[in-house]
Amino acid sequence: IDLASQIVRIATTLKVENAGGDPVSEVLFAFPDHQAKNLALLVATTTEGKGKTKSSGGSLPIEAVHPEGMPPALTWYTVSLPKGLGKGESLTLDIMAVFSHLLRPFPEKITQGDIQLVVFQDSAHYLSPYEVKRQSVRVKLPEPKVESYTKLEDTKFSGSEITYGPYENLPPFSYSPIAVHFVNNKPFAVAKELVREIEISHWGNVQVTEHYTLLHDGAQSTGEFSRLDYQARPQVKGASSFSNLVAMLPPRAHSIYYRDEIGNISTSNIYGDSTKTLLEIEPRYPMFGGWRTSFTIGYGLPLHDYLFHSEGKRFLKIFFGCPMNEMVIDNLIVKVVLPEGSSDISVSVPFSVKQGQETKFSHLDMVGRPVVVLEKTNVVPEHYQHFLVHYKFNSLSLLREPLMLISGFLFLFVACIIYHHADLTISKSSASYLAKLQWDEVQASIQQVLNIINRCIATHDKVEASLRDLSRTGDVQACKAARKAADNLWKELSKDLKPLLAFLQSSPQAVQILPKVEELVAKERELQERIMSKHSTVVDCYEKKSSGRDIDNRVASIQQKITALRQEVDDLIEVIDEI
Numbered sequence: 001i002d003l004a005s006q007i008v009r010i011a012t013t014l015k016v017e018n019a020g021g022d023p024v025s026e027v028l029f030a031f032p033d034h035q036a037k038n039l040a041l042l043v044a045t046t047t048e049g050k051g052k053t054k055s056s057g058g059s060l061p062i063e064a065v066h067p068e069g070m071p072p073a074l075t076w077y078t079v080s081l082p083k084g085l086g087k088g089e090s091l092t093l094d095i096m097a098v099f100s101h102l103l104r105p106f107p108e109k110i111t112q113g114d115i116q117l118v119v120f121q122d123s124a125h126y127l128s129p130y131e132v133k134r135q136s137v138r139v140k141l142p143e144p145k146v147e148s149y150t151k152l153e154d155t156k157f158s159g160s161e162i163t164y165g166p167y168e169n170l171p172p173f174s175y176s177p178i179a180v181h182f183v184n185n186k187p188f189a190v191a192k193e194l195v196r197e198i199e200i201s202h203w204g205n206v207q208v209t210e211h212y213t214l215l216h217d218g219a220q221s222t223g224e225f226s227r228l229d230y231q232a233r234p235q236v237k238g239a240s241s242f243s244n245l246v247a248m249l250p251p252r253a254h255s256i257y258y259r260d261e262i263g264n265i266s267t268s269n270i271y272g273d274s275t276k277t278l279l280e281i282e283p284r285y286p287m288f289g290g291w292r293t294s295f296t297i298g299y300g301l302p303l304h305d306y307l308f309h310s311e312g313k314r315f316l317k318i319f320f321g322c323p324m325n326e327m328v329i330d331n332l333i334v335k336v337v338l339p340e341g342s343s344d345i346s347v348s349v350p351f352s353v354k355q356g357q358e359t360k361f362s363h364l365d366m367v368g369r370p371v372v373v374l375e376k377t378n379v380v381p382e383h384y385q386h387f388l389v390h391y392k393f394n395s396l397s398l399l400r401e402p403l404m405l406i407s408g409f410l411f412l413f414v415a416c417i418i419y420h421h422a423d424l425t426i427s428k429s430s431a432s433y434l435a436k437l438q439w440d441e442v443q444a445s446i447q448q449v450l451n452i453i454n455r456c457i458a459t460h461d462k463v464e465a466s467l468r469d470l471s472r473t474g475d476v477q478a479c480k481a482a483r484k485a486a487d488n489l490w491k492e493l494s495k496d497l498k499p500l501l502a503f504l505q506s507s508p509q510a511v512q513i514l515p516k517v518e519e520l521v522a523k524e525r526e527l528q529e530r531i532m533s534k535h536s537t538v539v540d541c542y543e544k545k546s547s548g549r550d551i552d553n554r555v556a557s558i559q560q561k562i563t564a565l566r567q568e569v570d571d572l573i574e575v576i577d578e579i
Helices: 227-232 397-422 430-475 476-506 516-545 547-579
Strands: 006-015 024-032 037-047 053-060 062-065 073-087 090-099 117-123 130-139 146-149 155-158 163-169 177-183 189-201 205-216 245-249 256-261 268-272 277-281 293-300 307-311 313-319 328-337 342-350 354-360 368-380 384-393
Touching: 006 024, 006 037, 037 245, 037 368, 062 177, 073 090, 073 476, 163 177, 163 307, 189 313, 256 277, 430 476, 430 516, 430 547, 476 516, 516 547
Parallel strands: 189 328
Antiparallel strands: 006 090, 024 073, 037 053, 037 090, 062 073, 117 177, 130 163, 146 177, 155 163, 189 205, 205 293, 245 277, 256 293, 268 277, 307 313, 313 384, 328 368, 342 384, 354 368
16 A cells, blocks of 8 residues: 555555356455545556566456445445456456545644644455455555554554555455554645647647646645745745646657746746656745645647557547646546547547537637547546547648638738729719819818918018007108008908909809808908008007007007907808818
8 A cells, every 4th residue: 555645556466266166257356435436546457477577467357346245335346357267276466546535634734834644544454255365465654754553463664664464364354444644745736627638730739738726635724824934944834835846748848838827937947858858847836735726837749749640540649647746636628629620530548538529719710620528537647648539631621721821811912902903983974073073172272261361360460560569669661661561462362362262152062161251251351451440540640749548549449349350250260160
């Protein structure tokens, strides 16, 4: 009985002899119900020869049975022998039973600085429906630290191993309970769920992605956690925890990554040789009892190492199970994503699993990729075995996606060429096209009118500036010269404005906006007249040497009108701009 980790492995060697008169083709054996419910793997083989000539045969068929007249609380199995066992003949059987969740933490709750103690319970006598002539039990512990163990007759404790027996001439169903309470600080890493996706690309790669939901299933951690104490003395203040995991990946694994929901996790190392690739990862925090974490690892594999051809079909040969050392998986889901167009799919797994199929859509898929879904509970490292997925695939289907890309880009380029070279405008003889041209001309004319008005307003500002200079310098001649220049410019602008107004008055497209334009022109001319009147009044007063107060009194009413007209002109310009 190997108790060196969280997984219990019981290797039983039976030398059976037929003491009856009729040939025997099967052998019964049993486990207590509390063990059988946690049974993960059961394998039986035959052994021939002794010493160096000893060899093992193939696995024998095992079946769960319910024989009548047997004691309760037992789960029964039968092993079919390779050939009938005649009277007086004997045969050696090797039975390997692997159990998960069989070690019970005791105490169930510990603090950060406590070691982890677990209890294992079994029988010192081999539980069998047959008479046992001679038998012994060896219990292998992870270390020689034992809190207590059941002491029976012929019990020996040496190093990290407890031996019970040998016992002779035991009757059927003999049972002698034993319990071992010992230290086990090995990682109790349990994946509550592992989703393993294997995606095949016939362009040369097999992509493997594994999503872990991890739990430390040992004694529950209670009390406060001190990071300082843990970093100072991790072997003392974190004896029951684990801070790293090791995955044994295939030898030519590449593009390896390790991340979680937050992002990439940099605490990982890779070691490898020609036979294997070791990925050592560290979670973001040390794992104590009851603590959980989630993460994802992924890697690529060369296709030609795992995909083969046979009898017109292709088959994938790759590992089932989990590459992590000594990890228990409560629920394992393996998804094999085949290329789009795969058909006639079949699966061969060396143990019982639940099978299903779904469809996955990826880039450039039209009908989706078939996905083989394999699900198994209570998975242990012994399940890390090869399984096969057979399917048919037409090699011409490889050209589908490249042709789709080429066709898509070709269509895009052709569409761009047509768009840039084709005349997609409305017919130049249509009424709507002519109306659009007329409206464009109206807009251009209105813009020219606004430009002229703005130049007129700028000229108004220059005349106002000349009056301010006159009040400062008293130079009447300079002020008259500015007035003369303004008159000349207004005349030129007035000439430029006439044909534009005439066009707008003749265009049916300008019917709605024409009244505003005419009002703007009229207001601007009135503004010109008021500014000229102000200019003449001020110059006349300066020539007569009137006082500043007299000048202000004479032009006050004119200035009020100028201010009002200037505001009206600005408002009209804004209205026309919006239209």
